[in-house]
Amino acid sequence: MSANPLKVEARGDRLALDAGRTPVASSEPGLPQRSLALRASGWLLVALVVASWVFVVSEPSAHVGDLISRETLDHGRDFLQQLAGVGEARPAYRDPGQWRQAARLAYRTLAMSVLAIGFATIGTLLTVMAGARPVLDEGRPWPRTLLFGLTRAAWIFSRAVPELVWALLIIFVFSPGILAGALALGLHNFGVLGRLCAEVVENLDRRPIRAVRSAGAGRGQTLLYAVLPSALPAFLTFVLYRWEVVIRTTIVVGFVSAAGLGREFRLALSFFHYSDVTLLVLVYVLLVFAVDATSVGLRRLAR
Amino acid sequence: MFELVDATKRYGPLVALAPLSLTITAGERLALMGPSGSGKTTLLHLLAGVIQPDEGRVAIAGRSTETLRPGRDLARLVGVMAQGFDLVPSLAVVHNVLAGRLGEWGIGRSLLSLVFPRELPLAQAALNRVGVGTKLYERTARLSGGEQQRVALARLLVQQPRAILADEPVSSVDPARAEDLLTLLVEVAAEDGRTLIASMHAVPLALRYFSRVIALRHGHLVFDRATTAVTEADLTALYDLRQEEARDVR
Known part of the structure; x- marks a missing residue:
């Protein structure tokens, strides 16, 4: 990609030497353009992220709901309390x-x-x-x-x-x-x-x-x-x-x-x-x- | 000291050096000249015995380079000075200088010397001779480009080869230091009647410090004569051709 403008310039120079007129760079083909593939891949990324989330949440076997269920929260709280040694006379870390x-x-x-x-x-x-x-x-x-x-x-x-x-x-x-x-x-x-x-x-x-x-x-x-x-x-x-x-x-x-x-x-x-x-x-x-x-x-x- | 007989070197389809025959006698001061890619470095490498010709032969002091294995034998004959990138940056200056003695040392002595430098007076004398005597224990990477060149020269003094080959010895230092360095190089070479061969970019310096000039272009010999016999016309030819080339490329 980066070699292209150079090539165009060199060709322009010779045109100028040969025919004594200024080269019209903008009419040259092969100038760098914002790539269509790049833009398309951007939109594809967005679509992919949305579709993935829809799939994960709607898939019943993934148990996404469990992540924030009552039960999970209870287990989590109990475990944290045990880690903190709540109710112990002398937790190990003291x-x-x-x-x-x-x-x-x-x-x-x-x-x-x-x-x-x-x-x-x-x-x-x-x-x-x-x-x-x-x-x-x-x-x-x-x-x-x-x-x-x-x-x-x-x-x-x-x-x-x-x-x-x-x-x-x-x-x-x-x-x-x-x-x-x-x-x-x-x-x-x-x-x-x-x-x-x-x-x-x-x-x-x-x-x-x-x-x-x-x-x-x-x-x-x-x-x-x-x-x-x-x-x-x-x-x-x-x-x-x-x-x-x-x-x-x-x-x-x-x-x-x-x-x-x-x-x-x-x-x-x-x-x-x-x-x-x-x-x-x-x-x-x-x-x-x-x-x-x-x-x-x-x-x-x-x- | 050196003899080339129809020595040729190719890299793929590119002819780096067309068949070249020449004789260099001991004690000559020879400058290689020519535009970039003309074959100067290839010729220098052939003379140093680090590459072998595809055809023809190269002999150093009467021995074909094919029979000279890299290492001690070759190091006694030729010492190479590259463009100032040939020192080990992380080593102290003293070890870079003493590396010139490795051909004479065994492996045990070499290892010991990295801890307790051997033959210290020799290294000190060499560094004094080239004017960087105070840098003995400094890390080589801390030295300026010009100082590093001098350390490289000190290594050659310790190595004591019969010929010194220098690849663009002054291309990376400023003009004033270039003169100092060349003076030193020529003096050092003259002391023991050593042969000095250097590829040179700067024409005036080449003419002032060397006794013979070999000019190459596209791997072909353009002229080979005593510095005193080089004419304006020779140089114009070399440089006009050079401009023509530049136009061809475009």
């Missing part, structure tokens, strides 16, 4: 002993997340060069191509399986606990980080890398002096970002790997200890908040 207990769990959860991102980072650093397209254009023997394919496949596989599923599989082998949860989280994030970091390497400026190579560096030295120094800051950013994601996922993995806040959360729900649930959610939110703040701070430092 008990210092319970807080200390939750803080210990939060610490273990934090440990699980650090362990998980540590596993993922080590795995990534060990495989990233094998799984990135080559930065030096010097051709590649077939074993490297094979290794590249295998690494990519491993990444895809490990990130295609969600953390929760990894955890369910791992507790068949390891006893449930922090380590099992960390492994599950680490495996999934290994695939995610591997791909993100490989992209960093592939998008590096090639000129400094070639220059170091031409200064006499071998492959390993080129990695040390050109590739890694350029890529590490970006790696760090991604690692910290994934750490934030990991801490948010620990609670779900904790459900099944029987570790940290997730486990207590499930137990409290099962035993109808609703004010315990409130406490755990509060502590969890604080933990996530602290990790996010730390990560943002560290990322700023890395820049």
Whole structure:
């Protein structure tokens, strides 16, 4: 689209040179016009939104009415009151002993997340060069191509399986606990980080890398002096970002790997200890908040 | 020092360099001239041994570039200076300079040097020589374009190749600094009788600092003569042709 006016102008210039008259740009075909397709799609969007709502509300099996029924409101109110500990002599969130207990769990959860991102980072650093397209254009023997394919496949596989599923599989082998949860989280994030970091390497400026190579560096030295120094800051950013994601996922993995806040959360729900649930959610939110703040701070430092 | 025999390079249907034969003796100061896309950079890359000719052959110090593997052997013969984008921005200046020693170092020493810089006096001397001695531990990204060029030159001083190939060494610095940089480049090359080959855009600078000019257009040799023998007519020819091309494109 944007090339069109230029073309018209160039043609106009030559007309002016050839025949000595000013070009009549407005009569030229192919001038940008407000696209009919664009307008039509706008109206289509409006029609689609209206039709969807009509369908959802009129469809009996969707139970849309239940969302605001008397019954739902009652259930909701009861649950909120239980969470707030109405009628309890001492709700969990007002008990210092319970807080200390939750803080210990939060610490273990934090440990699980650090362990998980540590596993993922080590795995990534060990495989990233094998799984990135080559930065030096010097051709590649077939074993490297094979290794590249295998690494990519491993990444895809490990990130295609969600953390929760990894955890369910791992507790068949390891006893449930922090380590099992960390492994599950680490495996999934290994695939995610591997791909993100490989992209960093592939998008590096090639000129400094070639220059170091031409200064006499071998492959390993080129990695040390050109590739890694350029890529590490970006790696760090991604690692910290994934750490934030990991801490948010620990609670779900904790459900099944029987570790940290997730486990207590499930137990409290099962035993109808609703004010315990409130406490755990509060502590969890604080933990996530602290990790996010730390990560943002560290990322700023890395820049 | 360099010998080309009917060296040809094509990129698809585009002839980047038509069969070219020439000999460059050690210690020459040679400027490559010609409009953009004339084949200067291709020729420079052939001389640097980073690309191979499709036909013909290129030899550096009597050895065919096909037998020279990238790495130490090549680095001892030719040092390349690109347009100021060839330093690693996130590294300290000292490591960028010492990268010139990598051909002589093993991997362990190279790794150690990133923590405790090795052969520090050498790096310091090279930086002093090019006039940025105070920047030793600064992050390279913080330096100005001109300073980065000097650091790149310091790396070549440490690398000590027998020939220096520079791709538009002064195109990204202002005119006053361009003269300083060229003076330095020529001095550094002259010290140990090194060959200097640079692609140049600015005609007056090319004529003032170099002893021989090779002019290319469309991958063909237009002229090859001593700077003192370059006539007004030569240059007019080169530049008239250039305007004609511009008209053709339109």
